[in-house]
Amino acid sequence: MIDLNSPHFHRNCEGFGRRDFLRVGGLAALGFTLADWFALQARAAGQPAKAPARSVIQLWMGGGPPHLDTFDPKPGAGVDYCGPLNRAIDTNVAGMRIGELLPLLAKQADKFSIIRSMTHGNNSHETAAYIMQTGTMPGDLVYPAQGAVVALKRAEVGAVASSLPPYITLTNPLGRFSECGFLGNNFRTFAPGGDPNAKEYRVQGLVPPRGMTDERIQERRSLVQAVDGLARQVEKQAALGEMDEFQEKAYGLLLGDAKKAFDLSAETEATRNRYGRTQFGQSCLLARRLVEHGVPFITVNSGGWDTHKNHFDAMKRLLPPLDQGFSALLEDLHQRGLLGSTIVTWGGEFGRTPKVAIDAPWFGGRHHFGAVFSSVVAGGGFKGGTVLGASDFRGENVAQRPVYPWDLAASIYTLLGIDPKGQLPHPRGCVAFVSPLASGTVPTGGLLKEIMA
Amino acid sequence: MFLLFSCPRLFTRALCAVLPGMLSLGAASAPAAPRGKPAPAPLCFVTDVMPQLDRAGCATAACHGSTSGKGGLKLSLFGADPKADFDALTRDGGGRRINRVEPEKSLLLQKISGALPHDKTAAVLPAKSPAYTTLARWIAQHTVYAQANAPQFVALDVTPTEHRLRPGESATLQVFAKFSDGARRDVTRLAHFQSNDHAVAAISPEGRVTAARLGECALVITYLRQSAVVRVVVPQPAPAPFPASDAAGRIDELVYARLKLLGLAPSGVCHDEEFLRRVYLDLTGLLPPVAAARTFLADANPQKRAQLIERLLASDEYADFWALKWGDLLRIKSEYPVRVWPKGVVTYHRWVRDSIAANKPYDQFVRELLTASGSDFRDGPANYFRAHPTKDPLSFAETTSLIFMGVRLECSRCHGHPTERWTLADNLGMAAFFSKVAFKGTGEWKEEIVYVEPKGVVRHPRTKEIVAPKFLGGDTVPVGKEEDARPRFAEWLTAPDNPWFARNAANRVWFWLLGRGLTQEPDDQRPTNPPSHQELLDFLAQELVSHRYDLKHLYRLILNSRTYQRSSVPQPFNRADATHFSHYRVKRLTAEQLLDAIGQVTETTEKYSSKIPEPFTFWPSTTRATQLEDGNAECSFLELFGRPPRDTPYEEERDSEASLRQALYFINSDHLENKVANGQRVKRLLAPPARSDAEIVDEIVLAALARFPTPAEKEKFTAYLAKNKASRPAAVRDLMWAVLNTKEFLFNH
Secondary structure: OOOOOOOOOOOOOOOOOHHHHHHHHHHOHHHOOOHHHHHHHHHHHOOOOOOOOOEEEEEEEOOOOOOOOOOOOOHHHOHHHHOOOOOEEEOOOOOOEEEOOOHHHHOOHHHEEEEEEEOOOOOOHHHHHHHHHHOOOOOOOOOOOHHHHHHHHHHHOOOOOOOOOOEEEEOOOOOOOOOOHHHOHHHOOEOOOOOOOOOOOOOOOOOOOOOOOHHHHHHHHHHHHHHOHHHHHOOOOHHHHHHHHHHHHHHHHHHOOHHHHHOHHHOOHHHHHHHOOOHHHHHHHHHHHHHHOOOOEEEEEEOOOOOOOOHHHHHHHHHHHHHHHHHHHHHHHHHOOOHHHEEEEEEOOOEEOOOOEOOOOOOOEOOEEOOOEEEEEEEOOEOOOEEEOEEOOOOOOEEEOOEOHHHHHHHHHHHOOOOOOOEEEOOOOOEEEOOHHHOOOOOOOOOOHHHEO | OHHHOEOOOOOOHHHHHHOOOOOEEOHHHOOOOOOOOOOOOOOEHHHHHHHHHHHHOOOOOOOOOOOOOEOOEOOOHHHOOHHHHHHHHHOHHHHOOOOOOOHHHOHHHHHHOOOOOOOOOOOOOOOOOHHHHHHHHHHHOOOEOOOOOOOEEEEEEEEOOEEEOOOOOEEEOEEEEEEOOOOEEEOHHHOEEEEOOOOOEEEOOOOEEEEOOOEEEEEEEEEOOEEEEEEEEEOOOOOOOOOOOOOOOHHHHHHHHHHHHHOOOOOOEOOHHHHHHHHHHHHHOOOOOHHHHHHHHHOOOOOHHHHHHHHHHOOHHHHHHHHHHHHHHHOOOOOOOOOOHHHHHHHHHHHHHHHHHOOOOHHHHHHHHHOOOEEOOOOHHHHHHHOOOOOOHHHHHHHHHHHHHOOOOOHHHHOOOOOOOOOHHHHHHHHHHHOOEEEEEOOOOOOEEEEEOOOOOOEOOOOOOEOOOEOOOOOEOOOOOOOOOHHHHHHHHHOOOOOOHHHHHHHHHHHHHHOOOOOOOOOOOEOOEOOOOHHHHHHHHHHHHHOOOOHHHHHHHHHOOOOOOEOOOOOOOOOOOOOOOOOOOOEEOOHHHHHHHHHHHHOOOOOOEEOOOOOOEEOOOOOOHHHOOOOOOEOHHHHHOOOOOOOOOOHHHOOOOOOHHHHHHHHOOHHHHHHHHHOHHHHHHHOOOOOOHHHHHHHHHHHHHOOOOOHHHHHHHHHHHHHOHHHHHHHHHHHHHHHHOOHHHHEEO
C-alpha cells in the first residue's frame, strides 16, 4: 500500500493517513502492527534511547482535587482558605510538608516529588481534562491521551511485552473526552469496568462468566461454525478475514494465561489490606500487577473530586483511601524494585479554589481552579523528596517556576524514551507532533530537569 | 496565484549542451536566440531551481518544509510560496548560503552535495550531477528569481492519458509543461509521480509505470504545484463469452461498461433473503422484524422488492436512521469539542429529522442551514454555526466545503495544498462569506443567539487587509459593506451548475449504500483523486438536479438497480475486485446498527444517559441507538464498535474496523450474555405453549439472519437441543449466542 522505497512517499506531507495506518491492523496481537508507520518510524528513529521508565501508573482524580488540602497546604492563609483542615504535617523529608489527612504518604515522601506550580488557567472539566490528559491545548485536531501515545510509541519500536492491551484504565473510562483522539479506536483505552474490591471481581471479556467452562466455550464455538455459511462463501472479502484473526486471538486470550494479571486472589490478604479494601486501593494493587505483566500505561480513575458542596466532609471521605492506596503503591513498588522503572503520577484536571465558598448553597465548597494547582510524580527517573515550583501565600497564583501540562507530559515521555518532538500519524497525512513543545506554539517552563534523575 | 511561475527564455542551445538530457525542447516551439548575439538567458529560480529542490524532497514536512524549518533553513511546504523560498535561500542569514563568485563554495551546494554535514536522511545531489550543475549555474548567473514578461507555465500535459496494460507490462509517461506562449517543455525528469493504488500499478521516479495485477488506478503527476492524472487499466482475461448485461437502468449500464473493460464478470442478483436484510439495514438501520420477514419471503409478487423500498423510504425509522448519519456530519453533540449543549442538540436533531421525514429538497435543507440565525435553543439550523470548536469564519468555510462540496480546504490554512491549487487566499475568500456570523449570550445558561454583525470582517493574517468574499475557483463577489454574504454563497453552492454540490451529495449517498464512494474517500473530491466511475457520478448528480434535489429519488434509483442488488458472493471472475461493484461489498454493521440488532434479536432495550451537563439526562428505555440525538450519550458498546466521536465532520471518523476487544465482547461479555439470557425472546420461546425444537431454531435464525435455517444447520441445532434436554434454557441461549456470533449476523451482506 505504501511504497517506502519510493523517494516520493512524502508527497502527502508524510505519505499516508489513519486509514492506511489502520488497514494493516489485523496482522498482529491487538492490532498494533501498523507495519508501514512503524517501519518508517523505526528507520527515522534508529535505536531507541536507553530510558529509565518502562511503565506509567497515572492516578487520576477526576473532577479536580484541591491543592490546599493535599500537597500544597497553606496553614498561614487563615480559616477563609483552609476551613477546618488547617494543619500541615511533617514528612520523612525535612522541610517537605503536606496536608494533615495524608499521614501514610508523609512516610513515603522520600519517594515522590510535588509540583506546586502546575498551571493552564482553564476552569472547565472537559477542556482541562483534555489539556492534562493529552498534554496539548485544544485545537482543530483532537489529540490522543498520553496513554494512547505511549501505546503507539511502544508498538512502533516493537516493544509490546505483553499480550494484554497496552493502555488500561481501572476500571471505568474517564468519560469526559475520547481518550484515543485521532489515533482511532485501536488505541482506545481498555477499561474493564467493575470494582476490584468486590468479592466476585472479574474482568469483562477476559474472564468467562461463572459456570462457563472451557468445554462449553468450545462447544459454542462449534455451533457458530455450523451456522456461519457466509464466512465460507465470502471468505475473500478482506473485512471478514480481519475479523477472523481477532476472533482467533480472542479465544487465545480467553483460554490462555493473560487474564491472570487481573486475578487479585493471587495476592496475600496482608497485601490487599495494606492497599486498603476500597475500589481505589484495590485498583492501585491491580495496577501494580499489570506493571509486572508488562503493561506500559495504566490509569487508575478515581472520581468524586468535584466538591463544590460540603467539600470538607468529602475530603474526610476521599483522602484516607487515597492516602492508603497511594502510599501502599509507592512502598510496594519500591520493595519489589519496580519503582525505578515505573512512573507514578497523581493529579486531576485542575485544583480547587483556595478561598472556601462558605455560604449556601455551597456550605463550605471549593470550585474549579486552573490558575495554579499541584501534581505529584514518583519513580521511573523522577527524583523523590523534592518540591518543584511554588504557589503564592494563598495558593492563588504561580509564585515560582511555572509547570505547564505539556512540560509534565514531555518529561514523562522523555523518561519513557519517547521523543516529545517526534511525530504521530496525522489522520490526513499532515504533521502532528507528540508534544506542542516541538512546534514552540505554547508557553513553557521547560522539561522538569530539576527533578529528573 | 501562478503568476509567479513565469519563465524566461531558457531554451538555448548552450544550456542544452551543458545539461544533456535535462532539458529537452519541444523542437517546434523553442524560441530562437537573437541572431548575432548568442546571450543565453540565465536560469531562473522558479522554473529551474524549484523543481530540483522539490524533487529532492527539500521542502517536505520532514525537512525544511516543516513549520519551524530544519537546521536554520525554512522553505514553504511543497514550494507553495516561491518568493519566500527564494529569499530564504539567497538573502536570509546575510546571504550566507550563496557564493556568487565561487558557486561551488556556496553553503547551499556544499550541503546538498554532502560536502558539508547534512541530515543523514536528506537526499544528496552529487557534485557534477545534472541537478547540482543546474544549481551551480543558477548561482553563477547571479541567482535570478524570474524574468519579467516571460511566458508563464500554464498547465501540465501528459501523454497518453489512459494506459491499458497487462500484469507485468510497463509503459513510460511523458510529461510536458505548457507555457503561455504555446511552448512545451519536457519535464518528465522533474515531475513527481504517484500511484493511488500500488497493488494495481506502481510508478518509478522516472515515470515508468508497471502494472502488477488487474484493476484500475490513477497516476497523479505533479510539477510546480500543478497536477495531471493518468488512468491505468489492467484488465484480466475475461470469461468468453462475456456475460450479457442484465442492466435494469442507466446505473447498471455504466457499471457494466467498466466491468466489461476490466474483464470482470458481475455476480448474480442476490436472494430475497439477502435483499431483505440488506435494504432494511441500509434504509432503517434495523433488521427486518420476524413477521415482516415471513411475509416478504412468502410474497410471490415480482414487484415486491420495489414495493419494500417504497415502504421503507416512507417509514419513521428511515428518518431516524438518516438523521443519525447527518448528525455525524453536522456534529450534533452536547459537549467537547463542539459544545452544542443538550437543549441545542435536541432542537438541532429535531430539525434535521423533520427535514428528512418531510423529504425537504436537499438544496433547501442546505440553504436553510447556511443562512440560519437565531437562538440555538429554539432555531435548529442556527446550531450549524454553534457546532464548531472555534466558531470562526475559517472553520465555517472549511466545514461547509467539506460537508457540502467534499473539498478539503483545511490544508491551505497553514500551507499550500499538497496536490491541489488551493492556498490560504482561497480559504480566506470562502471564509469571508461567513464574516458577519456572530454570537451573543442570553439570560439562559449556555443559550446563544447567532446573529448578523454588520461590522464583521475577515482579515488576512499577515497583511491584515480585509478579504473580499470569493467563490472557490471562481470570482470575487462584490457585496455591500454591511451585507450578510451567506445567501449569495448558498445560492452559488446550490446552483445546478456548481461543480461540487450535487456530485458530492450523490457520491455520499452511493458511499452510504454501497460501502465505497465513486470517489473514495467519499469526502475528498479533487482532480487528483478521480472517481472510479466518472460518468456514473455525473449521471447521479444530474438526476439529483433534474429532480429538484429529491434525495429519495436517488435512493430509489440506486436501491432498485442490479448493482445494489448484486450477491455478495464473489465469482471466480470477479474475486479480486474491490472497487468496481461486481459484487456487493460486505459492510460490518455500524455500532448503532449492531446494538439495535442485538436488541431486536434478544428483545431487550438499552439504557442511555448523558452526564452533560449535570444533572444527568436519561433517555426513555424504548430508545434505540439509531434514535440517539446526542453524540455524547454514554454507551461503552457504541464506543467499542466505532461510533464516530463527532469531533470533526470527516466520514472517516466512523470506524467499522474489527478489533480484539470487539471479539472479546462477542465471545465473552456479561452484557451480551445478559441480553441473551434475560431478553424476552428466549423467555417467550421457552414459555408455554411448548414449541418444537424446529420452531425455536427457525425463529432464532430468522430474527438474526432474516432467513430460514438450511437443512444442515437445522439438523445440527435441533440435535444440540435434543442432546441438552436437561438444560434446555441454557441450550436455547447457546443457540442464540452462536447465531449472534456469526459473521452473517455481524455483517450487512
